[in-house]
Amino acid sequence: MLPLVRGLYLAERVEVDPVSRNLTLVNCFRGLRMRQLPGVVQPFSVVAYLANGVGAFEVLVRIDRMDTFAEVFRARTRLNLPDRLTEVRFVLQLAGCVLSATGEYSVSLWLDDELLAQTPFNVRVALEAQ
Numbered sequence: 194m195l196p197l198v199r200g201l202y203l204a205e206r207v208e209v210d211p212v213s214r215n216l217t218l219v220n221c222f223r224g225l226r227m228r229q230l231p232g233v234v235q236p237f238s239v240v241a242y243l244a245n246g247v248g249a250f251e252v253l254v255r256i257d258r259m260d261t262f263a264e265v266f267r268a269r270t271r272l273n274l275p276d277r278l279t280e281v282r283f284v285l286q287l288a289g290c291v292l293s294a295t296g297e298y299s300v301s302l303w304l305d306d307e308l309l310a311q312t313p314f315n316v317r318v319a320l321e322a323q
Contacts, residue, residue, distance in 0.1 A: 194246050194277070195246050195305070195307055195309065196243040196244055196245055196246025196274055196304070197243070197244050197245045198241055198242070198243060199243070200241065200242045201241045201300070201311070202221050202239070202241075203222055203223070203238070203300060204220060204222070204240060205219055205221075205235070205237055205238075206218075207240060216284070218238075218240060222314065223312075223314050223315070224314055224316070225292075225316050225317070227292065227317070227318055228319055229318065230292060230295065230316075231291055231294075234292055236286055236288040237286070238286045238287070239254050239285050239287060241282075241302055241309075242281075242282055242283075244277075244280045246277065246304075247275070248273075249271065250304040250305050251271060252270050252271065252285070252302070253269050253302075253303040254269075254303075255303065256287075256290060256298055256299070257298065258297075259296065259298060259299055265290070265293070265298070266287065266289075266291070268287055295316050297314075297315050298316060299311050299312070300312050300313075
């Protein structure tokens with residue numbers, strides 16, 4: 194049974210409390226400033242809160258350009274949801290993503306080829322002080 198997504202976030206860093214296992218999302222964003230394009234994005238995390246699902250799933254996190262719908266990055270992993278009452282906090286760090294143009298992008302979360310959630314972000318080139 195596929196879960197419901199209670200939230201999908203992009204964060205520069207995720208800290209996990211060793212005792213409570215609570216997550217702290219550090220520097221959540223909806224936009225990136227790149228020094229130059231094409232360029233490699235600094236590693237960041239995709240975080241989703243999943244509930245009401247059960248079973249083992251193949252997870253795909255995909256980044257697409259919104260103007261052309263071209264896929265620019267993908268990462269796969271596995272996820273096990275033990276029962277419908279347990280909220281699972283999915284965290285996946287993305288590294289090595291190369292972006293080639295400014296504009297709007299989308300991060301999407303897929304479980305077993307079913308789209309569960311998407312969140313947008315934009316990419317701009319940072320202007321250096323002269």
